[in-house]
Amino acid sequence: MSAITHRSVTAGRTSPLRGRSAVRHFLEGPALTPADLSLALLVTNERTDRPMPTVTCEQIPAVLREAAAHGIRSVKLFAESTRRDATGETSLLSDSLMARAIRTAKESEASIAVMTETCLCSYTTGGVCYVTDQYGCPDIPATVDVTAQQAVAHAEAGADIVGPASMVLGTAGSARNALDETGHAEVSVMPHVIFWSSLYDGFRVTMGASPRAGANREFQVNPGKPDQFVDFALKLVEDGADMLLLEPALFSADVLATLKIRTLVPLSPFSVSGEYRALTRVDAKSGRRDVRALVELFTMLKRAGASANITYAALDIARQLS
Secondary structure, eight states: OHHHHHHHHHHHOOOHHHHOHHHHHHHSOOOOOGGGEEEEEEEOSSOOOOSSOOBOGGGHHHHHHHHHHHTOOEEEEEEOOSOOBSSOGGGGOTTSHHHHHHHHHHHHOTTSEEEEOBOSTTTBTTOOSSOBOTTSSBOHHHHHHHHHHHHHHHHHHTOSEEOBOSOOTTHHHHHHHHHHHTTOTTSEEOOEEEBOOGGGHHHHHHHTOOOTTSOOOSSSBOTTOHHHHHHHHHHHHHTTOSSEEEEOGGGOHHHHHHHHHHOOSOEEEEEOHHHHHHHOEEOTTTOOEEOHHHHHHHHHHHHHTOSOEEETTHHHHHHHHO
């Protein structure tokens, strides 16, 4: 009889998590905040209609002032280039759009950390992320060398964090050494660790960074091989990376959780263009962008160990969280 009574009491018991809103609120854990977000900006020479939203250098100050007012602490800059060559050396010019965007960002809001993409896809004639030799094959030494020079160029323009993005092993270490040797030891290196995905297409079309030869997967990781992704990320840390960018964010939760256990460096998932286009929409009545799905994604990634979530929707989210 006592056993039956015990079962009936257990079956009828209500968890306080389900029954009392005050207790649920007390135990729900830290919420997503604007400080958990990094604003990704695509910088173009002119205002044009493209698949992804863009800004010009002239628009950067107002955008960053609003970002700082909402509590966003960092910005990730990508810049297009109308000047290209076989070696990507146009990326080293002091008057490049990237250099001007970095200077403008730091001058307008010094408290915001400026992160850059240190890559060649917007500067090579073939739209690839690396230098090629006379046969069209990746030239690893040349890629490593120009990436290091690019990191220094970004640092001299005022970047706080540079981001080697070619997935060529050696670029993170060469960037670190070059920064140290040129008096920029305080600048951090955050290389990209990338699963290949169709989610990058919006960015590539917007920034003119689509490889002429088709999908550029030479160094990116097959999404079915998370162990390879983690192994490469740990090699980057050994090579001198201070932090890691993981992309695309939507498909990185498992490797993020694994890396959180395996390394102490900060981990920042990047929610790429395809995620922005698929998971947000503008409400026809209010004109506001609906970012609820991204809030849920970034809350999950924060729970999994993200130090910051890099997203094109950072300002839209921050406005709604504030």
